[in-house]
Amino acid sequence: MNVPLLDLKVQHDAIADEIGLAVSGVLNSQHFILGPEVRALEEAISSYCGADYGIGCASGSDALLLAMMALNIGPGDEVITTPFSFFATAGCIARLGAKPVFVDVDAGTYNIDPAALQQAITPKTKAILPVHLFGQCAAMAAIDDVATAHAIPVIEDAAQSIGADFGGRRAGSLGLMASFSFYPTKNLGGAGDGGLITTSDAEVADRLRAMRAHGAKKKYFHDTVGINSRLDSLQAAILGVKFRYLENWTEARRRNAMTYRRLFGQSGLDDSGHITLPQDSVGGRHVYNQFVIRAERRDDLRLHLKERGVGTEVYYPLPLHLQECFAYLGYKRGDMPVAELASEEALAIPIYPELKAPAIEYVVDSIAGFYSNQ
Ligand SMILES: *Cc1c(COP(=O)(O)O)cnc(C)c1O
Secondary structure, three states: OOEOOOOHHHHHHHHHHHHHHHHHHHHHHOOOEOOHHHHHHHHHHHHHHOOOEEEEEOOHHHHHHHHHHHOOOOOOOEEEEOOOOOOHHHHHHHHOOOEEEEOOEOOOOOOEOHHHHHHHOOOOEEEEEOEOHHHOOOOHHHHHHHHHHHOOOEEEEOOOOOOOEEOOEEOOOOOOEEEEEOOOOOOOOOOOOOEEEEEOOHHHHHHHHHHOEOOEEEOOEEOOOOOEOOOEHHHHHHHHHHHOOHHHHHHHHHHHHHHHHHHHHHHOHHHOOOEEOOOOOOOOOOOOOOEEEEEOOHHHHHHHHHHOOEOOEOOOOOOHHHOHHHHHHOOOOOOOHHHHHHHHHEEEEOOOOOOOHHHHHHHHHHHHHHHHOO
């Protein structure tokens, strides 16, 4: 059997006709930049997330960058974030000349540890940037307590977590701003790059709209220096079609996670100490952009699964505080022990919505086979 980590083709095949119509609609209109499809998507996603405004942009990385720019973050400023995330989370801080300050993560959720966060606050802290990793919200209540006590804005990196919630509120409405990505492997993925920022602050929304258009509130008149970062109408039209299926796909991911839990339980593997299953949302809905287990001898297991035709991925093999480009920050191995261990043990296994029960059974059997042969 062949079980890829993700199968975008099977998803596309089911909606190809609708996508084709949406694409030809834009082509017929020849309105490619920030057209009505973009406004409709901004509206749909912000209201889905429980935020007042949505601002489309060119990628999830740019969404983070624009959010930082809207807060005027730059040299001399510090932004606290997690070392266990995709590079863009810290890259956006460094690109503006500000200093990424890393604090370790929680072992169960891989999300930023609020207790460690408190200790990293300094007078230079200009923002807190938690990531809702793998589809699960960070501990936002505790993070909010720290942020409120020091009057520091929170920006959610929600690239992997559209539709996740915490305490009854959706990702995208839990901070001053939130960034989303429509990279093809995200739960709502486009046919290329795309991103969006949500906020319920009208003034921030205005600034973001100007920032994505070279800082111009009025065309050709620039109060500040922004960037060119827009969401294409073609992407917005495609995303608009896919958005209608998002809830179904999310529920299918959650069902697949339940099937994994049941089958790992039956196999005895989850009590064996060889693997640890991901925690499911202490405080809300996990949307399982990834199903990430911890595994003993992770790299050997990965090889074994590859030989059995099972696709996996390691998110992330090197924590951000140990990246070459951040050597100047002076972190060393041992500084973030939880994130460092996670980078050695974490393994993402297939969870995509169209994955069927026999394939999940095959993945679990393959993992059980690896550990029973020892
Ligand atoms: C994907 C991702 C991003 C960046 O999004 P792009 O659209 O690829 O630029 C940022 N943060 C996290 C946590 C991500 O997973």
